[in-house]
Amino acid sequence: MTDISLNPAGISAKPARRDIGLKRRYAAERRFKLYGIAAIAIGMFFLVALLYSVLSNGYTAFWQTEVNLAINLDPKIIDPDNKRATDPKVLLTANYPVLARNALAEKLGVSSSDKAGMRELGKLFSEGVRGQLRELVVSNPSLIGTTQNVWVLTGADIDSAFKGQIDLSVDQSRRKVSDKQVEWMNKLKSEGVMAQRFNTGLFTYGASSRPETSGLGVALIGSLYMMLIVLFLSLPIGVAASIYLEEYAKKNRLTDIIEVNINNLAAVPSIVFGLLGLAVFINFFHMPRSASLVGGLVLTLMTLPTIIIATRAALRAVPPSIRAAALGIGASKTQMVFHHVLPLAAPGILTGTIIGLAHALGETAPLLLIGMVAFVANSPVTPLDPSTALPVQIYMWANEAERAFVERTSGAIIVLLLFLAVMNITAIILRRRFERRW
Amino acid sequence: MSTSLVFLIVVAIGVVGYFLGRQRALTKDTGGLKPHSLPHYHGWWVFLASALPAVLFLAVWAAATSVYLERTAISELPARTADTVIASQSLELGMVSGIARGLNKLSNEEKANLPQTFVELRPLLSAKGVALAQDGQDYMIPIALEWNKNSIWANNIGGIVAIILAVAGAIFGLSGVHVRARARNNVERVILAALVAASTIAILTTVGIILSMLFQTLTFFQSVSPSTFFFGTVWDPRFAAAGAEGSQGQFGLIPLLAGTIYIAFVAMLFAVPVGLFSAIYMAEYASPKVRSVVKPLLEVLAGIPTIVYGFFALVTVGPFLRDLSAALSGGYAFIQAQSVLTAGIVMGVMLIPFVSSLSDDIITAVPRSLRDGSLGLGSTRSETIRRVVLPAALPGIVGALLLTASRAIGETMIVVLAAGVAANININPFDAMTTITVKIVNQLTGDLEFNSPQTLVAFALGLTLFFITLAMNIFALYIVRKYREQYE
Numbered sequence: 017m018t019d020i021s022l023n024p025a026g027i028s029a030k031p032a033r034r035d036i037g038l039k040r041r042y043a044a045e046r047r048f049k050l051y052g053i054a055a056i057a058i059g060m061f062f063l064v065a066l067l068y069s070v071l072s073n074g075y076t077a078f079w080q081t082e083v084n085l086a087i088n089l090d091p092k093i094i095d096p097d098n099k100r101a102t103d104p105k106v107l108l109t110a111n112y113p114v115l116a117r118n119a120l121a122e123k124l125g126v127s128s129s130d131k132a133g134m135r136e137l138g139k140l141f142s143e144g145v146r147g148q149l150r151e152l153v154v155s156n157p158s159l160i161g162t163t164q165n166v167w168v169l170t171g172a173d174i175d176s177a178f179k180g181q182i183d184l185s186v187d188q189s190r191r192k193v194s195d196k197q198v199e200w201m202n203k204l205k206s207e208g209v210m211a212q213r214f215n216t217g218l219f220t221y222g223a224s225s226r227p228e229t230s231g232l233g234v235a236l237i238g239s240l241y242m243m244l245i246v247l248f249l250s251l252p253i254g255v256a257a258s259i260y261l262e263e264y265a266k267k268n269r270l271t272d273i274i275e276v277n278i279n280n281l282a283a284v285p286s287i288v289f290g291l292l293g294l295a296v297f298i299n300f301f302h303m304p305r306s307a308s309l310v311g312g313l314v315l316t317l318m319t320l321p322t323i324i325i326a327t328r329a330a331l332r333a334v335p336p337s338i339r340a341a342a343l344g345i346g347a348s349k350t351q352m353v354f355h356h357v358l359p360l361a362a363p364g365i366l367t368g369t370i371i372g373l374a375h376a377l378g379e380t381a382p383l384l385l386i387g388m389v390a391f392v393a394n395s396p397v398t399p400l401d402p403s404t405a406l407p408v409q410i411y412m413w414a415n416e417a418e419r420a421f422v423e424r425t426s427g428a429i430i431v432l433l434l435f436l437a438v439m440n441i442t443a444i445i446l447r448r449r450f451e452r453r454w
Numbered sequence: 455m456s457t458s459l460v461f462l463i464v465v466a467i468g469v470v471g472y473f474l475g476r477q478r479a480l481t482k483d484t485g486g487l488k489p490h491s492l493p494h495y496h497g498w499w500v501f502l503a504s505a506l507p508a509v510l511f512l513a514v515w516a517a518a519t520s521v522y523l524e525r526t527a528i529s530e531l532p533a534r535t536a537d538t539v540i541a542s543q544s545l546e547l548g549m550v551s552g553i554a555r556g557l558n559k560l561s562n563e564e565k566a567n568l569p570q571t572f573v574e575l576r577p578l579l580s581a582k583g584v585a586l587a588q589d590g591q592d593y594m595i596p597i598a599l600e601w602n603k604n605s606i607w608a609n610n611i612g613g614i615v616a617i618i619l620a621v622a623g624a625i626f627g628l629s630g631v632h633v634r635a636r637a638r639n640n641v642e643r644v645i646l647a648a649l650v651a652a653s654t655i656a657i658l659t660t661v662g663i664i665l666s667m668l669f670q671t672l673t674f675f676q677s678v679s680p681s682t683f684f685f686g687t688v689w690d691p692r693f694a695a696a697g698a699e700g701s702q703g704q705f706g707l708i709p710l711l712a713g714t715i716y717i718a719f720v721a722m723l724f725a726v727p728v729g730l731f732s733a734i735y736m737a738e739y740a741s742p743k744v745r746s747v748v749k750p751l752l753e754v755l756a757g758i759p760t761i762v763y764g765f766f767a768l769v770t771v772g773p774f775l776r777d778l779s780a781a782l783s784g785g786y787a788f789i790q791a792q793s794v795l796t797a798g799i800v801m802g803v804m805l806i807p808f809v810s811s812l813s814d815d816i817i818t819a820v821p822r823s824l825r826d827g828s829l830g831l832g833s834t835r836s837e838t839i840r841r842v843v844l845p846a847a848l849p850g851i852v853g854a855l856l857l858t859a860s861r862a863i864g865e866t867m868i869v870v871l872a873a874g875v876a877a878n879i880n881i882n883p884f885d886a887m888t889t890i891t892v893k894i895v896n897q898l899t900g901d902l903e904f905n906s907p908q909t910l911v912a913f914a915l916g917l918t919l920f921f922i923t924l925a926m927n928i929f930a931l932y933i934v935r936k937y938r939e940q941y942e
Contacts, residue, residue, distance in 0.1 A: 066762070380761045
């Protein structure tokens, strides 16, 4: 106060503004804010790049090029010695691809004496035609001698060319389809005989060395079994453990150890669970390798901490007044927990379980160690049969070099991401709808 | 009597016991007293008394039977000599049990004129869906027959005892039904025991992890000394040729550890600034509307399986960096498609949501009053964040970063697909290096011979990895906990 009165000149004159670096400080403020926006933009960019890379590589996998052939099931080729009535092996081992090749040759007007032409023709359609026609004939032998219209898969290279994934401008010696084959392909396309159809094989076939006949059938069944095992083991065990820790356990050394333990298990690298499964379930208990049972058990142990942590949070969110009221009207402690607290915590538990399951569905590393990297062509019937899992199948396809496998891999990733999206969205909806705030 | 049939019978007895017990409790003359327990508790108690001991007995009996069968089979196998065809006793045993399983599926007629040689038996069994390896021996057939005979005996005895136990339990439970019987307390005690058992599974898992890996690691250290493993600088395990002696590889941990730490370091170098700045922006600047959109989108990154990131690195990021480097240097691609940089960047992307959501929680937990004080003194928002909020949140953020780093070290699928398999020590981030996790996967896929150092080294690596991440996690949790106490 006294300072001001000592300086009478200052009252009328405007004080010179002291430079406190406001400009610089505001610039720093703007820069800082910009860094934040840039960081978020980088994160978003990679999310978009990842999804774009998968989608653009993979959406074509859901369509497969097929060609409609009028195949004459010639008894002279299927059964040259006419022994099919006595020897059942004849129909199983007959040379079916020749039938498809002849049908195609007829269609395109290639003479059967043109050896080189016939060889190139044979590469137009997939070797998978053998199994397809065999199934047709074995299931209904009376078809022999008739002419059937059949949609036949094209070879993987033709499929890629048809989808425009092979650069046709380079010299034919440097690409996998010859000019002749492209000419035939275009001819068949203009006649409407060759077309892209929905790829049901992607969801039904098992492992195969040919891209066009390999699919996710085995992997889907294996993953389904594992998810069921994880659900039926980890949900009851996880809920029981959480109830004990949250409602019954006294605060002592032991519960402290269990608690630290669970938090640590949640952060243990997943591959360590694979080593555990290999050493304990396979090496010690002699369970079968590659079986979805072992995979399910390993994933259960891995998911348990997640479910326990979520369940405990849900139990803790139930207000103590509910417990006091239940006990007050004469319920025993067990009745209080199971009749009142647990139903109120159920939505939270369910949400946590679904998120844990989604996590388990995408997990690959532990499954590699218990032998799920296997070439399994036939669908598993029980959880003890060899099978693969969705992410493991992706891993195996990712190691294949062919272009068509990149497409399949991306397609499989889309399937996996769709499953995960559905599970997570379900969890979010459940949370939104049933979440209670006291 | 198969075990599953006995199990069903036991459960059926228990269910009957439940209804009988409830009925008895309902109809019993109370003599004017108020019953202690509701009728269905009496039912449950009878169920538990009859089914629980019988089922436990069945489980123990089944385990004991399999041990007994293997022991007898081993004692009957001819002594192993140098020219025994089959590589190990466990393989022989597996084959015998396979034959036994196949023989069970044969019809009586086929059993009556059973072929005496394995060559004739094999197609017969494979027709029944039991595929066997080619090198089975004739002497295994009588052992397998003996196996089946013993297992039928054991199953029958076990089944009868279990059913007797169930019936006796039911009678005991039913005889205890009276007005003042404390059935509810009994049932609740069993429930509590089940809850305790469930919560010990977490401990059992940890014990299982440590014991199983320790056991295999000790076996590994019998053939390779710990000092050459922990301090060796050459990783060259060679192949585990079945039965081949003397193909001693070199198992040096250092190149793998160096690769692991280097890749994790590159990943953190990418993820920490991006994640931290996103967290700061979302906690301090973003409007609730922006936050409600951006936060879930960033968390989508955390929900994507790591195999998808690995594939992304393999087909998109790796080739992109290689082509980019070729374009920059005019032809020579100095960045390899599989390199430390590729793996590090993609792993960094995976870690962004971990860093951002953990730090977001910690930053928003800093009390409002600290911010208000700083802003009131005239500092700008960024100054408040840098000088007040971040220092206050620092211990928590360090803890979060440690947790993230332990995740980076334990990450498998990205490095398997993007980092390469060559175990080098170098400082060029454009070259391929490999990690502990990659080598665990490499050593354990394919055909396994469980006593070769080539396989066992994977467990030594796993144990090392487990202890590194465990130490980081415990330290991180300690820091986070200590920090949390300050403001509560």
